[in-house]
Amino acid sequence: MKNEHTDDTFLSRWLNNDLTNEELVSFKLTTEYKEYQKIIDATQNFNAPNFNEKEVLQKIHQQTKAKKVKKLIPNWMFAAAASIALLLSTVYYLTGTNETYSTSFGEQLALVLPDGSEVLLNSKSSIRYKKSDWFNGNRTLELNGEGYFKVKKGSTFSVHSENRKVSVLGTQFNVKTNPSYYEVLCYEGKVRVQNKDETTVLTKGLSYRKIDVKPSEKGVFESIKPNWLDGETSFNNTPLKYVLEELEKQYNIQITSANIDVNLLYTGAFTNKNLNLALQTICAPLSVQFSVDSNKVVLSKN
Amino acid sequence: MLEKKSVCESSVFEELYSEHSKSLYNFAFYKSGNAAQSEDLVQEAFIKMWNNCAKIIFEKAKSFLFTVTNNLFLNQVAHKKVVLNYNLIGKKESTNESPEFLMEEKEFMNLLQNAIGDLKEGQREVFLLNRIDKKTYKEIAEMLSISVKAVEKRMHLALKQLREKVGNI
Numbered sequence: 001m002k003n004e005h006t007d008d009t010f011l012s013r014w015l016n017n018d019l020t021n022e023e024l025v026s027f028k029l030t031t032e033y034k035e036y037q038k039i040i041d042a043t044q045n046f047n048a049p050n051f052n053e054k055e056v057l058q059k060i061h062q063q064t065k066a067k068k069v070k071k072l073i074p075n076w077m078f079a080a081a082a083s084i085a086l087l088l089s090t091v092y093y094l095t096g097t098n099e100t101y102s103t104s105f106g107e108q109l110a111l112v113l114p115d116g117s118e119v120l121l122n123s124k125s126s127i128r129y130k131k132s133d134w135f136n137g138n139r140t141l142e143l144n145g146e147g148y149f150k151v152k153k154g155s156t157f158s159v160h161s162e163n164r165k166v167s168v169l170g171t172q173f174n175v176k177t178n179p180s181y182y183e184v185l186c187y188e189g190k191v192r193v194q195n196k197d198e199t200t201v202l203t204k205g206l207s208y209r210k211i212d213v214k215p216s217e218k219g220v221f222e223s224i225k226p227n228w229l230d231g232e233t234s235f236n237n238t239p240l241k242y243v244l245e246e247l248e249k250q251y252n253i254q255i256t257s258a259n260i261d262v263n264l265l266y267t268g269a270f271t272n273k274n275l276n277l278a279l280q281t282i283c284a285p286l287s288v289q290f291s292v293d294s295n296k297v298v299l300s301k302n
Numbered sequence: 303m304l305e306k307k308s309v310c311e312s313s314v315f316e317e318l319y320s321e322h323s324k325s326l327y328n329f330a331f332y333k334s335g336n337a338a339q340s341e342d343l344v345q346e347a348f349i350k351m352w353n354n355c356a357k358i359i360f361e362k363a364k365s366f367l368f369t370v371t372n373n374l375f376l377n378q379v380a381h382k383k384v385v386l387n388y389n390l391i392g393k394k395e396s397t398n399e400s401p402e403f404l405m406e407e408k409e410f411m412n413l414l415q416n417a418i419g420d421l422k423e424g425q426r427e428v429f430l431l432n433r434i435d436k437k438t439y440k441e442i443a444e445m446l447s448i449s450v451k452a453v454e455k456r457m458h459l460a461l462k463q464l465r466e467k468v469g470n471i
Contacts, residue, residue: 008454008455008458008459009451009454009455009457009458010458011457011458011461011462012439012453012454012455012457012458012461013454015432015457015461016438016439032465032469035465035468035469036461036465038410039414039461039464039465039468039469040433040461042410042411042414043414043433043434044433045411046415046430046433046434047434048327048328048331048332048430048434048435049331049337051323051324051327051328051340051341051344052341053319053320053323053324056323056327056341056344056345057316057319057323059345060319060345060348060349060352063345063349064349064352064353
């Protein structure tokens with residue numbers, strides 16, 4: 001009898017009601033059957049401890065939330081950082097910052113603009129422009145002081161200073177601008193000078209000058225480039241005060257000229273390399289004495 | 303049309319939790335005999351599922367949970383000999399049985415508990431999942447990633463061994 005129910009899954013099949021009738025009948029006749037049945041009956045009374053389903057779920061939520069936050073923040077931050085960087089660089093590219101170049105006393109500066117045009121800045125001068133304007137084909141810059149421009153052919157190129165404007169298409173010209181003094185010399189091509197309501201067109205060898213409130217003057221000159229590029233400053237019938245102003249800029253000096261008529265007209269040139277020589281070339285024709293004390297120069301009439 | 307459920311959706315996650323957490327807990331308890339440890343195992347298994355939710359398809363979530371619980375358990379304990387204390391339910395409030403019979407009955411239950419505690423882990427979990435949780439052999443086989451035949455063998459051996467220990471009473 002025993003052998004009939006000792007294959008290795010017999011009891012499993014019994015519990016699962018998978019035994020044949022014959023097997024079951026013969027099994028029930030054995031002594032073991034009762035014992036097995038008793039064990040099985042007794043196990044009905046067992047139970048696992050209570051499982052605190054909600055509490056564990058809460059713990060899981062806490063942990064997964066904490067983990068999720070840890071995981072997500074870096075991704076989110078990277079994306080944000082990237083887009084901010086992109087935004088900033090785009091804004092920077094589009095608006096650009098103001099590019100400013102300036103010279104001090106006695107300095108000159110040569111620079112190339114974004115379109116390849118060249119500028120030579122004389123002493124105590126500055127230019128300012130927005131890079132973005134230039135990339136958009138808008139060639140505009142602001143000038144203070146004196147500059148010589150060699151403009152590459154292209155769209156309109158304009159030089160602003162207060163309410164004066166020089167605009168050209170491709171040429172070489174010199175602009176000198178002070179609050180009360182404005183001078184444009186055209187060395188090549190054609191330039192249009194706008195001073196408040198007045199518009200003048202200059203061709204090669206022509207100059208435009210406006211001093212204070214006096215009527216503007218047009219002049220003719222022969223040089224092919226400004227003298228200051230060669231270390232000389234030249235004037236043509238210019239009031240002495242502008243000559244002295246220029247001298248101050250070149251040498252970083254202060255000039256006192258108490259009893260001298262600064263409206264005398266001066267024609268000539270002075271060197272930018274030697275103060276004594278320059279003072280002599282200015283003072284001798286006007287029969288004026290000068291004395292130098294470090295950076296102070298006093299002019300006096302005999 | 304087949305609707306694909308993503309384990310990463312919290313509603314799906316909750317559904318899996320309410321469906322399986324209790325049997326997972328019991329499973330862990332039949333292995334360890336330690337209620338607190340079992341809770342931790344359930345917790346860890348579900349957290350693991352959540353963290354890997356993108357890699358788990360809904361249909362495999364259940365077997366993932368049981369496999370992970372099993373592995374976590376194996377990692378955690380250097381097995382100590384577990385003595386299980388099973389709660390008794392269905393105790394009759396009043397009875398007309400004789401005191402001797404009740405004494406014998408109690409002794410038998412204690413013996414049976416110890417015998418179950420002494421079973422090999424594999425046999426014990428199969429036996430209790432079937433007897434207490436009323437899981438079919440097929441379900442148990444899926445949980446443990448073993449064949450139905452293997453479950454049946456373990457069940458048979460478990461019962462046989464229990465009888466050898468408590469059968470004489």
